[in-house]
Amino acid sequence: MSDSRRLGVAVVGAGYWGPNLIRNFRIAEDWDLVAVCDLDVDRAQRVLGERSGVDVHADLAEVLSRDDVDAIAIATPARTHQDIALAALHAGKHVLVEKPLAESVAQGSTMVDLARSQGLVLMADHTYCYTPAVLKIRELVEAGELGDILFVDSVRINLGLVQPDVDVFWDLAPHDLSILDFILPGGLRPTGVSAQGGDPLGAGKPCVGYLTMPLPGGAIAHVHVNWLSPTKIRQMVIGGSRRTLVWDDLNPQQRLSVYDRGVDLAQQSVDSSDDRAAATISYRLGDTWAPALPEREALGAMVAEYAACIRDQRASRTDGEAGLRVLSVLEAASASLADGGALVDAGLSTPELEAV
Structure with a gap:
């Protein structure tokens, strides 16, 4: 593929998220938006x-038969993702899929396997992973600025729409899980998943949820999601052995704050005649600083990454495997809910998933 040629893309779905993708593909230098596919042709128009x-189609087969379509972007309900993605991959098209990747790990694995066998890009639209704030967090973690990760506490609450087909975990938690997968060394691989959910409205599904995930090495991550809060909060605290980072996504003046504060724990021998030890605790009270962040739309960076992956024939930073890890935690959360909040194995350390 010539690096100078603009790639042809079709967006499938013009409902809630589709217009955002359409707008970014239309202004991207790498892309030529050639078609939009939606059962509601008038809405798409x-x-x-x-x-x-830009052409409008109601029939997906018509879109996939076009020679000028190199790739598609799926912005439809999760229950339709697998069928649309598989049809596109069989037609030789690269695929970008809105979160979550699919309705289950089994469906997502089928999509990943087919993309690999066809030599095509399968990318999850984990939009937050392309925001300047999250890119900076990943940079700081990789550089060791926070030290070893000790805990992550994430809150995503607001007075939101009670979804008809999914609970609050499947609606909101994919954002936080995709971010954790992006910033944690080695990706999101908890040693277990425990979920507690509440349905005070009687909606028939959890509207308030708490997700707890022990991480390798003794660290722990906690995610709070909620449709019922009158106050909107989008915050993540990442505690490290050297520094702690606070991300407040609703504070555009200072989204990130890094605190050189913490607790140092040293073991001292109490009696040389036995193995007893006592902990000496010291508190570190250093400076606080705010990294400078550029202002740019995350979806613009995401569609640029999509094009680069196709041209360079490489996996994206939010590839199908990342989507599978998120799905694995969501499935484990559902199993934990059904088992009264028990700690459930997400299967993320198994050779089968590591080999995907």
Whole structure:
């Protein structure tokens, strides 16, 4: 593929998320938006505008038969992701999929396997992983600025729409899980998953949820998701052995704050005649600083990454395997809920998933 040629893309789905993808593909230098596919043709046409020059299709097969479509972007309900993605991969098209990757690990694995066998890019639209804040967090973690990760506490709550087909875990937690997978060394591989959910409205599904994940090495991650809070909070605290980082996504003036504060624990021998030891605790009270962040739209960076992966024939930073790890935790959370909050193995250390 010539690096100078713009790639042809079709967006499948013009509902809630589709218009955002359409807008970013239209202005991207690497892409030529050639088609939008939606069962509601009038809605798709309204999103594009009357004089857009972009074709609208109601039939996916028509889109996939076009020679000028190199890739598609799926922005439809999760229950449709597998069928659309498999059809596109069989047609030789690269695929970008809105979160979550699929309805189950089994479905997602089928998609990943087919993309690999076809030599095509399968990418999860984990949008937060392309925000300047999360990219900076990953950079700081990789550089060792925080030290060893000790804990992560994430809160994503607001007065939100109670979804008809999924609970609050499957609706909101994929954002936090994809971020954890992106910033943690080795990705998101908890040693277990425990979930507690509440349904005070009687909606028939958890509307408030708490997800606890022990991590390798003794660290722990906690995610709170909630549709019922009158206050909107988007915050993540990442505690390290050297520094602690706080990400407040609703504070554009200072999204990231790094605290050179913490607790140092040293073991001292109490009696040389036995193996008893006492802990000496010291508190570190250093400076606080705020990394400078560029202002740019995450979806613009994401569609640029999609094009680069196709041109360079490489996996993306949020590839199908990342989508599978998120799905594995979500499935384990559902199993934990069914078992009264028991700690459930997510299967992320098994050779089968590591080999995917």
